[in-house]
Amino acid sequence: MSMSVENSVYDVAIVGLGPVGAIFANLLARDGLSVAIVERAIDIYDKPRAITLDHEALRVFQAIGLGDVMEQAIAPHNGSHYLGVDGEIIKMFDPMPPPFPLGWTPNVTFVQPEAEQALRDKLAGSANADVFLAAAGVSLRQDDGVVTLIARRESGEDLTIRARYLVGCDGANSFVRKQLGIGLEDLAFDEWWMVVDTLTSEPAKRPAKSFQYCWPSRPGTFVPGPRNLRRWEIKLLPGEDPEVTGAPDNVVKLLKGFTDISDLTIWRSAVYRFHALLGQRWRERRVLLMGDAVHQTPPFLGQGLCAGIRDAVNLAWKLKLVLRGDADDALLDSYEIERKPHVCAVVASAKEFGTIIGELDPAAAAERDARLRADLKDGRAETIRQKFIPDLVSGLIAQDAKLAGRLFVQPHVRAPNGGVCRLDDLLKPEFAIVTAAAEPMAWLSDASRAGWQRLSGERVVIATSGESTDVNGILTVVERDGLFADWMRQNAVAAVIVRPDRYVFAAAESADELNMLVQQLLQNLSAGR
Template sequence: MSVSAANPEHHRMYDVVIVGLGPVGAVFAHLLAKAGLRIAVVERVAEIYDKPRAITLDHEALRVLQAIGLGDFMEQAIAPHNGSHYLGVDGEIIKIFDPMPPPFPLGWIPNVTFVQPDLEQALRDKLADYPQVDVLLAAAGVALKQDDDTVTLTARREPGEGLSIRARYLVGCDGANSFVRKQLGIGLEDLAFDEWWMVVDTLTSDPARRPAKSFQYCWPQRPGTFVPGPRNLRRWEIKLLPGEDPDLAGAPDNVVKLLKGFTDISDLTIWRSAVYRFHALLGQRWRDRRVLLMGDAVHQTPPFLGQGLCAGIRDAVNLAWKLRLVLRGDADEALLDSYEIERKPHVRAVVASAKEFGKIIGELDPVAAAERDLRLRAELKAGTAETIRQKFIPDLVTGLIARDVVLAGRLFVQPHVRAPDGRTCRLDDLLQGEFAIVTAAAEPMAWLSEASRAAWQHLAGERVVITTSGDSADANGILSVVERDGLFAEWMRQHGATAVIVRPDRYVFGAAGNADELNMLVGQLVQNLSAWH
């Protein structure tokens, strides 16, 4: 990465220009750079924002960070999110989210907390390993235009220096006030959630003082949330009440007063406090020919499911491989339409759940709150309440997946495996991030017809056998590994599958039980890529 002062006009043409180097833009830049694409990133501000904003990640986001080479860093940077207790009017539990028990389906703890500036610094440092990435800081986009083949971004650096950057595609990762979205004139659909909350990040001198668990204070007189972050970071989110002025609420003495309503603050130093408007918004279009939007630029969610940044990272991993295939000629550019088709219903479902939890937490009517407590306690007692947070994250329901085929649209599991060199690692660390056919025994690999094998080779597809015993090897283009916990074997058995086709973003295209089904799926995939509609 050159943090370039040179005018990028010297370069003939970029594959992709990214507007915005927040965490979503940075993850997206990594995924494209890893694929060898030539990219420019334009970011309005020079420095990383040094305070935490997002504080939670899930196992799907961690798996993407693993894919770009930050797995070891994340191991050190995260703390487990040990679940949430929702406390009713009387201070007793009305709803519970428990941590998912191991073995973890995606190879990572399903919910964790992290410190955003640390992650952003790691993302930028590692981007420096890629010579074909130009990062232009303190450069603000002022105009964009596109024709049949290219997008041209006009950006301005101080003092008044103009830049013109040309690329095959442009992706706006430039946040809620997105310049790119506004340039395209794309409106936002209001999903009817609008509340003012104060977020207070503190550092404790006594980390053992509070439970290592989140609490949702479902108190009509003042709803709030407590989230323990990694190391000594502790966060409270506090709802502003009707009639409270958001501009005045953030005054330091008021922050202290509100915080004292939830905890003894003698061990706390306030690191940051900010008043936010929690919104639920969804972009009406995610693509305009050669320009696409992702992250907060095209959707915003209230934080009650901890999915804001996770949703943006899902966007990045969904679009990156599709752009890669289109740019290298392995897919028709119509494939890019599947990005919105897949991601939009997913975001809509996640926002709906986040809103639902926000309404539970934020109820201000004491009568309604008492009724809520009775209802939720009864569900908890009857065992009908879903207590695993990840169950509220949907699968893919449409797009580039096999229709009406078992496992299609589900996330592929990630077992810990013994590699051919003897070390134990997560499966994805041994893969290239292309399409993969994965089987639980060596025999089904022989099911591939000549045509399927040729098509697979053309796609640079991988072939992987995961067994529960025997030897690991990498021979004849087939990677054979032995898994540690029986996770994959059990998953395949449960779904009656013998072979599974996995997309580069680790969603399942479809599963097969016999040779005919497998060859049919390969044929269907190839056809879909060349004429996606």
């Protein structure tokens, strides 16, 4: 028996309701798009997998209205110490000092099942999203205007879903990727590791810091999670059988090599292959891929889930603009153009750190320790983890303009109602022109202003004193700690054009430049029409 979801055509169909699919669905539903989500499992996987997030990912949770929830759910990630063969520090990552550029602690830990539950609860409250659980994709086909997905429910009946676009968020074994026949490029990293999540009855027993045990005899990692969650990742040595190694008594034995376990209850242990893989194409006409379906990274930079969240926020606003007629379908090509080099850079750094941690040759490890210790001592080593996360280098940015491709800062500001909040909470998820004073806002020509209104763009002044107001289509807010003013001054710009995903399209120093950049943006969006 088969059934069709009425005869309606959704704006977007999503296959996979893991954290990336759930974030993507929430972003689309918030923007008023109709969404159908198909997920094979009924329940959220109840154990943690990802354990770290960064400030860019938290800003996306904030964008879908979960800022307060995440505020309660996270713990600061207090940096990492890499320990050499002799147990002494050879490399370190420190927490980024405040003021925090994106309004959030730059690196945090979290409990994945809690975050996923919050995402599903948010989605359940949306009139724009239909969720079909216990339904697995069987086939998909696309013609000029519509993608048709057939999914099979556990009861055996087939479900037909039609949508303008379909996005595969369905993980490493992606059904959507396989249907499209898209291959994965191997980025040459392949190691077996065991992940052990434990709950401690003595939360103060260990430092609130991560440790990388760069020991050839048995490389490992320690990550303190929120509250009483403590994680160890332990590398399997050549010749060790993943199945045998993963047996419960062996897990206990390996864990004892790193810590006294008298206070620990094992919540979960699993043996994984840590991979570095990259999808050869991210788009096939009306079907796109995101998250683990199109890239996989080793976890040594804590960026696996963050990368998928960046995919989600990058593609969501582009689909919105295309579907409402404010941009040509060609805009969707910029998704891969922007995200693929970013993922490659992050994977390269993660591989580099994985190679440092996982070195098994004692002589090579001794040489590594001497080299890294010298770099640390001489101040050559970068100690802020977030510096390894690149900017956008291509795509929908004004390539030669100042600040193009950088993330826009997020100050805490006083709202017109008198309350203090993070800036994005006062903005719509649209383009914005932002200035530090009222004067550059007056630089906009009549043509620029009209084009900006057509695009539903916002105009925002962030001042350091005075009153917060919302008058004549210009929102004026007063920032709390000078973050934006300093940023504008350091970069010697007067106005910034910010995309809905809070990446900077371009910054301008003069009226002529601002108007030229606005026109360039409007032309780029309608290219190919």
